[in-house]
Amino acid sequence: MIKPIYLYGAEVLRRKADEADLNRKEELQQLITDLHDTLARSEGCGLAAPQIGVSLRVLVVDGDEVADTYDYLKGFKRTMINPVIVSESEKQNEYSEGCLSVPGIYADVTRPAAITVEYYNERFEKVREDLDKFAARMVQHEMSHLDGVLFTDLLPPIRRKMLSKKLGNISHGKVSTVYNTKIK
Secondary structure: OOOOEEOOOOHHHHOOOEOOOOOOHHHHHHHHHHHHHHHHOOOOOEEEHHHHOOOEOEEEEEHHHHOOOOHHHOOOEEEEEEEEEEEEOOOEEEEEEEEOOEEEEEEEEEEEOEEEEEEEOOOOOEEEEEEEHHHHHHHHHHHHHHOOOOHHHHOOHHHHHHHHHHHHHHHOOOOOOOOOEEOO
């Protein structure tokens, strides 16, 4: 089911999400379906459960949405339940990021260039995977949501100050999107 995406200012986006109970498979399967359905109707390449108002450590990413720019992401689709970064590279990369919960704002964010992540997939199998380039970026961005962190929090203070009016407008619903949104 397509869910509204919570916007900047919503409390659920600032909470550290709870671990998903792997014994609640039916509920998790429904959440995963909702995440995929909602992501498919948006303009994004990833979505975390808190963005649809569910404070659980579940996320989905879909590289097909950016495969025209990053051709190596064609077919890269992941569902991650209780993901944990077990290692990250010392090397950092800077990419311009945007977010469905912070529509219309893009900014350069520095993150590790490569990560190793452990998670349970949609079949509840444990997976350990090495990711780099934009695949690592997408997963790290969505994992930040699971810790109550938005990409704007990672910007230098002067850049956040420059965006404060736009962020205030978003938190009051003064923004236009092609997908359904929710303020609080």
